[in-house]
Structure formats: C-alpha cells, structure tokens
Amino acid sequence: MATENVTTNDRCRVCGESALWEFLDLGLIPPANKFRAELDDEADPYPLVVVKCQNCHHVQLKHTVDRELLFSKYHYYSSNSGPLQAHFQEYAQELESSLLEHDDFVVEIGSNDGVLLREFGDSINVLGIDPAENVAAEASKYGVETITKFFSTDVANEVRRTDGKADVVLANNVVGHIDNIDELMRGISSLLAEEGHFIMEVRYLPDLLNTGAFESIYHEHISYFSVHSLKKLAEEYDMELTAVERIDIHGGSIRAYIRHKSSKNAVGSGLEFKKDYVADLIDFEVGIGLSETSPYAEFADLTERRRDRIQALLRRLEKSNKSVVGYGAPAKGNVLLNYCGISSDQVQYITDTTPMKQGTYTPGTDIPVCSPEKFVNDYPDYALLLAWNYRQAILEQEADYREEGGRFIIPAPYLDVV
Ligand code: JHZ
Ligand code: ZN
Numbered sequence: 001m002a003t004e005n006v007t008t009n010d011r012c013r014v015c016g017e018s019a020l021w022e023f024l025d026l027g028l029i030p031p032a033n034k035f036r037a038e039l040d041d042e043a044d045p046y047p048l049v050v051v052k053c054q055n056c057h058h059v060q061l062k063h064t065v066d067r068e069l070l071f072s073k074y075h076y077y078s079s080n081s082g083p084l085q086a087h088f089q090e091y092a093q094e095l096e097s098s099l100l101e102h103d104d105f106v107v108e109i110g111s112n113d114g115v116l117l118r119e120f121g122d123s124i125n126v127l128g129i130d131p132a133e134n135v136a137a138e139a140s141k142y143g144v145e146t147i148t149k150f151f152s153t154d155v156a157n158e159v160r161r162t163d164g165k166a167d168v169v170l171a172n173n174v175v176g177h178i179d180n181i182d183e184l185m186r187g188i189s190s191l192l193a194e195e196g197h198f199i200m201e202v203r204y205l206p207d208l209l210n211t212g213a214f215e216s217i218y219h220e221h222i223s224y225f226s227v228h229s230l231k232k233l234a235e236e237y238d239m240e241l242t243a244v245e246r247i248d249i250h251g252g253s254i255r256a257y258i259r260h261k262s263s264k265n266a267v268g269s270g271l272e273f274k275k276d277y278v279a280d281l282i283d284f285e286v287g288i289g290l291s292e293t294s295p296y297a298e299f300a301d302l303t304e305r306r307r308d309r310i311q312a313l314l315r316r317l318e319k320s321n322k323s324v325v326g327y328g329a330p331a332k333g334n335v336l337l338n339y340c341g342i343s344s345d346q347v348q349y350i351t352d353t354t355p356m357k358q359g360t361y362t363p364g365t366d367i368p369v370c371s372p373e374k375f376v377n378d379y380p381d382y383a384l385l386l387a388w389n390y391r392q393a394i395l396e397q398e399a400d401y402r403e404e405g406g407r408f409i410i411p412a413p414y415l416d417v418v
Contacts (some may be wrong), residue, residue, distance in 0.1 A: 005066040006046045013051060013181050013223065022062065023296040024050040024214070024303060026356040029032060029332050029338045032218040032331035033075045035360035035369060036294075043363040049222075050217055057291045059224040059335055060218075064179045065148060067131075070220055071177075076130035076331065078115035082394040085115055087249050088172075092119030095168070098270035099197060103168040106160060109151045109184075109193065110174030114139030118392040120209055127163065133354070135416065146351065149225075151178075156187035165193040172201040173250065176257060183276030185237040189260070198239070198258040206288060207252025211413035212302030214339065216251065217218035226290055227281040227332035234258045242267045243274035244281060251389045251412070254281075302318045307340050309415045312345045314384075323380040327394065327408070328387025329357050329369045336386065336411060344368070346383055350376040375401075382417075384409045 011018050021223040028045035036043055049062040059281045079085050100106070102123045111117055111137050112129025120126055128146035130136050136146040159166070169192050178184045188198050205226045207217050216226075231241040231389050243257040257271055267275045289295055317324050326333060329352035337347070342365060352358060358371045375383070380403050383407050385394060395408065395418070402408070402418075 005044070006415070007064050009062055012053035012056060012058055013060055013179065014058040015053060015056040015262065016230070017053050020051040020294075021052035021054055022049055022051050023292070023293075024217070024300045025066055026050075026214065026217060026296070026303075026335070026339050029218070029335060030363035031070055032220065032334040032363065033070070034363040035415065036363060037356050039361055039366055043255075045364060046219060048217060048219065052296060053229045054208050056229070057226075058229050059296075061219065061222050063219075064222065065219040069181065071131050071150075071265070072133070074135050075354065075356050075360075076111045077135055077138060077354055077356070080186050080342055080352075081387070081390060082391045082397075083373040084249070089119050095199075096121065101167075103315060105163060105165070106168045106170065107166040108170040108172070109188075110171060110177070111136075111139060111144065111146055114142050114146070115142030116170065116172065118142040119142045119313075121237075125163070127159065136162060146149065150223065151187055152183055153187045153190065160191055161176070165196065166191050167196045169198045169308050170198065170200070173196070173203070173253075174223060175200050176202050179222055180222065181233065185233065185239075189237050189239065192260065195257070195261060195263050195265075198257070199255065200230040201247065201249065201253050202230075204246060204252050204254045206285060206290065206295075209299045210288075211251065212253055212299060212306050213332075213374070213412055214299075214303040214306065215335040218331055218335050220331065225254075226280060226285050227256070227289065228285050229255050229279065230254075230258075231282070237261070241278055243271045245274050246277075246281075249389070252354050258286050270319075280361055290308050306412070306415065310336070310340050310411055311342075313409065313417075314328065314340075314342060316345050317382060322382055323331075324382040324384055324409070325365065325375060325380045326386045327375070327383040327398075328352055328385065328390070329354070330387050331387075333386030334362055334364065337362060348380070349374065350386065379404055379406045382407050382409050384411065386411070399414070 026048040029048045030043040030045045051062050067086045097122045105125045105385050107127045111130045131150045133148045139146045187258040205224045234241045238261050328349045349370050351372045357369045
C-alpha cells in the first residue's frame with residue numbers, strides 16, 4: 001500500500017467522537033476511477049474500511065485518500081450515461097416549474113460536465129464548480145461556466161463577491177465525497193441567499209445496506225447519509241432539512257431540500273407535500289435500527305455472500321469456456337471486480353460509452369476497456385452488467401443481444417441471470 005496519499009481518521013468527521021465502530025473491511029483496493037492508459041502505470045491500492053460513529057451514528061470511511069489524486073483528472077462524465085442524462089433533464093424541468101424564477105442564480109457544486117446546468121433556460125444564470133479540468137472543459141462546450149476548483153469557503157466568498165448570493169445551490173452525488181464537511185457547510189451557508197434552497201442528491205444509506213451494494217463503497221465516497229444524519233448536519237449550521245424524497249437513481253438515493261432556519265417560508269412553495277417525508281423517513285430509519293448495529297452486521301454478511309455467489313458463477317462459466325465481458329465500466333464495477341478477485345481470464349474485456357475510459361485498463365484487475373462496438377460486433381455468451389443501476393434501460397437497449405441468445409449477469413441487488 002502507498003502511504004503518502006492516505007490519512008487515517010481517528011475521529012468522526014461530523015461530531016469529532018473517537019469511538020468509531022469498524023463494520024466492514026473491503027481490503028486494499030485502488031481508487032475506483034483510476035483507469036490506466038498502460039498496464040504498467042501505477043494503480044496503488046488503499047484501505048477501504050467503513051466505520052459508524054458511536055455517538056452521532058454517521059457512517060463514513062476510516063481513511064481519506066488525497067482528493068487531488070482522486071478528482072483532478074476524472075474519468076467519469078455524467079452525460080455518458082443516457083438514463084442519468086434523462087434524470088437530470090427531468091430534474092431541471094422540475095426545478096424550473098416548481099422553484100426557480102426568472103433571473104435566478106443557480107450554483108452547482110460538483111457540476112461535472114454540466115449535465116444538469118446545461119438544461120436550464122436562458123432566464124436562469126448558472127455557474128458550475130468542479131475541480132476536474134478535463135470534465136469542466138466539456139461543460140464549457142455547452143456554455144456552462146465552471147470554476148475549476150474544489151469548493152471551499154474561499155470559493156463561496158469569491159462567487160458571492162462577483163455574482164452575488166445564490167438562489168439555489170445544488171450538489172448531486174458530491175456531498176458524500178467531501179472530507180471536510182464543516183468547510184462545505186460553512187461555504188454553502190455563506191453563499192446561499194436568505195430565502196434560497198440548498199438541494200442535494202446523495203445515495204441513501206438504507207438502500208445501500210438493504211441491497212448489500214458494497215460496490216458503492218469506494219474512496220471517493222467518504223460519507224454515507226441517512227435522513228437522520230442530514231437533518232442533524234443542517235441543524236448544526238442553522239439550517240433546516242425541510243423536505244426530502246426518495247429517488248431511484250444510482251440504486252437508491254434521496255433528494256434533500258435544505259434552507260436557512262431564518263427563511264420566512266420554512267419549506268418553500270411547491271415543496272409542502274414533500275415535507276412529511278422527513279418525519280416518515282426518520283421513523284423508517286428508527287424502525288430498521290439505523291442507529292444500532294444489526295443492519296451493518298447484516299450488510300457485512302450480505303457483502304460476503306454476494307461475493308461468494310459472484311465468484312462461484314464466474315468460475316463455473318470460466319470452466320465451461322463461456323465468453324464473459326463486462327457491460328459498463330462504472331467506478332462501482334471496479335470495486336466489485338477487485339473485491340471478488342476477478343481477472344481478465346474470467347471477464348475478457350469491458351465495454352463503456354465513455355471515450356476517456358476506452359483503450360484503458362481497469363485499476364487493480366487489468367481488464368481492457370473497449371467501445372460498445374466491440375460488443376455489438378461479436379456478442380459474448382454472457383455480459384456482466386457492472387452498470388446494474390441502469391438495468392432496465394440497458395436490457396431494453398440490448399434486446400437484439402438477448403434475442404440472439406446472449407445473457408446478462410446482473411450482480412446486484414440479487415445475483416440474477418436473464
Ligand atoms: P455510473 C459515479 O459512479 C461516480 P459510477 C461518482 N463518484 C458517484 O458518486 C456516482 O456516480 C454516483 C457506462 N455506460 O453512472 C457509462 C455504458 O457503457 O453507474 C459509465 O462509465 N453503457 C460521481 O461510475 C458507467 O457505465 C450504458 O448503456 O458507479 C456508469 O457509471 C450506460 C447507461 C452506461 O456511475
Ligand atoms: Zn459522529
């Protein structure tokens with residue numbers, strides 16, 4: 001293990017408690033988005049251990065890998081997944097019809113290739129913030145101005161000075177990526193207008209636990225949120241979690257609406273009906289014992305069972321000389337491949353729609369990533385659906401493959417062959 005790019009966290013990132021319960025150790029795994037141009041490029045592994053704070057119950061990684069190493073050159077472009085792009089198109093329309101007003105200023109933290117901001121009409125002023133220059137360059141092609149820095153209180157103050165306070169601050173699949181939660185929340189609090197909304201999407205901890213989706217755990221994902229933990233976090237910064245809704249994206253997420261406590265209309269017009277979900281989901285979380293130990297112990301068991309089943313199936317197919325390729329090369333796919341110890345003898349190549357991933361090798365498992373044409377030109381016996389969160393769309397898109405006898409191995413939430 002390389003030691004220079006990783007630190008061990010002895011205290012909870014939210015409350016500072018030192019009693020942290022380790023409930024899952026996935027071993028040494030390379031950063032999940034570090035696809036390599038050459039096989040002999042380095043893919044140093046780092047520990048992947050998940051802990052729960054015994055005081056505030058916040059679930060988080062024990063270690064922090066240097067953020068420059070993880071995000072400066074980033075292989076993930078949100079727009080390369082059709083269903084995700086559709087999700088953000090719908091989201092932009094929903095925001096325009098429910099909350100946004102003419103001339104509003106919207107800032108997105110972790111704006112990636114502008115997948116969401118590019119969807120807003122001309123009457124909305126948008127600004128992205130994202131540290132990955134290669135990805136932000138793509139956003140600018142769509143006219144989405146992007147500050148290529150990690151979000152911080154300094155960046156928040158710089159934006160406020162130049163463009164004023166934001167009516168809406170958005171953060172999708174990024175709050176869990178940030179080690180210094182205090183810096184993030186202070187920055188948002190100073191950037192957000194008095195009557196503004198901070199709206200975030202994040203993977204929902206109970207969905208992750210219930211499905212045994214261990215592959216969603218990787219070095220980029222430092223924190224794993226519940227409604228309970230988001231509510232507490234908001235309160236610490238004089239803000240309030242006013243509404244929340246469960247959404248299907250990424251295998252089960254939530255969209256959470258947060259405002260300054262001092263806002264005149266606490267919830268915000270158009271959101272009243274979602275406000276009850278905060279109380280309902282907190283009850284649900286109490287019901288499944290989220291602040292106790294059993295859901296985490298069960299998750300650790302389920303993780304091992306899923307690994308054993310996936311390994312057994314792939315070994316069987318290898319013995320019977322079946323061709324197996326990976327479909328989609330998501331970050332979570334690399335955790336699955338590494339943790340299950342899958343080699344290129346078992347999965348010959350992986351197809352992915354992202355040009356930057358094509359022609360590279362997967363970190364830790366050395367499997368070549370190819371363009372989808374290779375798949376279409378020579379159908380394999382089996383396709384391991386690593387991008388299982390888009391199951392429905394991909395099965396529809398690959399109807400011909402299935403009609404010709406090709407089968408998909410769906411590794412999650414339950415191992416299935418269709
Ligand atoms: P996808 C990313 O995780 C990274 P990943 C990040 N850290 C995060 O937090 C989560 O999202 C939420 C390809 N594909 O979206 C495109 C096909 O090849 O599941 C992508 O490379 N064919 C920000 O990486 C990958 O699969 C297809 O038909 O786990 C999907 O990656 C489709 C639909 C996708 O996220
Ligand atoms: Zn804590």
